Amino acid sequence: MADRLNVDAKPVPGGESSGYTIDLENLSKRLKEFYNHWSKHKSDLWGLSDAIAIANPPTSEHFQYRKSSAFNFWLLGYEFSETIMVFMDKQIHFLCSQKKANLLETLKGSAKEAVGTDLVIHVMAKSDDGSALMEEIIHLVHAQTESDSPVVGYIAKEVPEGKLLETWFEKLAESALEIGDVTNGLSDLFAVKDATELICVKKAAFLSSCVMKNFVVPKLEKIIDEEKRISHSELMDDAEKAILVPTKVKVKLKAEDVGICYPPILQSGGKFDLQPCALSNDDDLYYGPTSVIICAIASRYKSYCSNIARTFLIDATPAQIKAYDVLLKAHDSAIAALKPGRNVSEAYQAAVAVVENESPELLPNLTTSAGAGIGLEFCESWLALNANNDRTIKTGMVFNVSLGFQNLRAETNNEKTEKFSLLLADTVIVTEELPEVSTAICSKAIKVVAFSSDKKEEEKHPRPRSEANRT
Structure with missing residues (x-):
């Protein structure tokens, strides 16, 4: 992603002279929100922290979802790699390289005006491991807090990566500072998206659904009609290219903004795995009679995530149609339950109620959740749509509503069709009125997802190609 900041390497194409700009108005607004939230929930969500430290690792070829990264994107619009940020009541400290310091200097006036804090930048020389500067920051934490045992909040689950972060955590461990976990505070802070964030989510969702609707569905139709041979991994590569070059699916988004x-x-x-961490194997796509094809697409726009999953049925049996119909109703019911003031658990409970009423024998095969919150992180587990989450749904929250049946049995002797799974997923925004399904342009109606491999039957009862583009 172009917004992973690494000014020590090269500038972002098309940027200002420095390669980067930070939205100062957005910074001021979110800095206020952060400090207000911290003050209001210091004891219950922010680990009684007197200071909060966000430490970012070096850049990596392998993208990871980290709360530290999410905080950087949320507050600054970029991830500042190999940078340590420490927030206190009276001061904000940055420990970083000279090039990053040059950019951060522009934030001083905004920080002072927004929350009354001075922004102090500690610049490391290239040969410096930062130890002395870290000790200076730790000393200032002691000096600026009234407590005899100041608490520094950090993200407990993030393992330090790189020499800078390892040294920082060693210094914290050697100090007299107490440590508190601020993961819950950050999770709650990110839960409700503002108008700017919702625009990013909607654009990401539009891209995901257009890739499914304008690329995957027509591609499957052609493969089945022409009886072509292609592997899952080949299809995966083709679909990924369609995401990364949005114009391929008639989406006017800049390639550098998507991922x-x-x-x-x-x-x-x-062979089905309904988890987002599943991989497309090298087996050929199978589309014989009574077969099932599952496709899941997840795009990002300016670091905000979206998700869509659809299940396609080939010459489906009545039992498969019934199972899909039940899943469709359960999925819609889970979405409908996402209303302000309700508990998060009610979404999954609504889905379970449909299955219990329609086909109770399918309950053991139902996924154990209906998804989770989604935003800067693909899975906001704080908002997991399971039966036990009693957190309150609020306007502006966004959910990946993902529900499926795993390992259902079909009456067939073919090992490729004797077991099948079904999956549906949509990106959903909570509004004051009805939930907004941002991926709805790609229909999940049975008339769209059911295919026929029998050409004679298709000639007698043609499936209009335009159905793939209807909602």
Whole structure:
């Protein structure tokens, strides 16, 4: 992603003279929000922290979802690699390289005006491991807090990566400072998206659904009609290219602003894994009678995530149609339950109620959740849509509503069709009125997802190609 800041390497194409600009108005607004939230929930969500430290690792070829990264994107619009930020009541400290310091200097006036804090920048020389500057910051934490045992909040689950972060955590461990976990505070801070964030989510969701609707569905139709041979991994690569070059699917977004949340998932032939971490294997796509094909697409726009999953049925049996119909109703019911003031758990409970009423024998095969919150992180587990989450749904929250049936049995002797799974997923925004399904332009109606491999039957009862483009 172009917004992963690494000014020590090269500038972002098309930027200002420095390569980067930070939205100072957005910074001021979110800095206020952060400090207000910290003050209001210091004891219950922010680990009684007197200071909060956000430490960012070096850049990596392998993208990871980290709360530290999310905080950087949320506050600054970029991830400042190999940078340590420490927030206190009276001061904000940055420990970083000279090039990053040059950019951060522009924030001083905004920080002072927004929350009354001085922004102090500690610049490391190239040969410096930062130890002395870290000790200076730790000393200032002691000096500026009234407590005899000041608490520094950090993200407990993030393992230090790189020499800078390892040294920082060693210094914290050697100090007399106490440590508190601020993961819950950050999770709650990110839960409700503002108008700017929602625009990013909608654009990401539009891209995901257009890739599914304008690329995957027509591609599957052609493969089945022409009886072509292609592997899941080949299809995955083609779908990923469609995400990364949005014009391929008639989406007017800049390529440098988009990315993938995970590699597109294509599955068939009786081997199904309904988790987002699943991989498309090298087996050929199987589309024989009574087969099932699952596809999941997850795009990012300016670091905000979206997700869509659809299941395609080939010459489906009545039992498969019934199972899909039940899943469709359960999925819609989970979405409908996402209303302000309700508990998060009600979404999954609504889905379970549909299955219990329609086909109770399918309950053991139902996924154990209906998804989770989504935003700068693909999975906001704070907002997991399971039966036990009693957190309150609020306007502006965004959910990846993902529901499926795993390992259902079909009456067939073919090992590629004797077991099948079904999956549906959509990106959903909570509004004051009805939930807004941002991926709805790609229909999940049975008339769109059901295919026929029998050409004679297709001639008698043609499936209009335009159905793939209807909602």
